[in-house]
Amino acid sequence: MIGAFYYIRIVKLMYFDDPQDMSPIEADRSMRFMLSLNGLAVLVLGVVPGWLFNLVAQTCAAPRTR
Numbered sequence: 805m806i807g808a809f810y811y812i813r814i815v816k817l818m819y820f821d822d823p824q825d826m827s828p829i830e831a832d833r834s835m836r837f838m839l840s841l842n843g844l845a846v847l848v849l850g851v852v853p854g855w856l857f858n859l860v861a862q863t864c865a866a867p868r869t870r
Contacts, residue, residue: 831839849856
């Protein structure tokens with residue numbers, strides 16, 4: 805119940821309350837590059853995750869050498 809109240813309050817704040825700061829969000833070139841790279845990685849891993857799953861499975865199945 806406490807958790808539901810907490811998360812519903814955040815949704816209410818995001819969608820129903822008036823914003824307190826109307827200034828535009830500014831990002832420099834490096835921030836835009838990193839956000840674009842992150843978005844591309846999310847897109848690629850969401851569309852074709854098979855190669856990553858195979859890599860993880862091979863790594864987990866490999867014998868450890870210590």
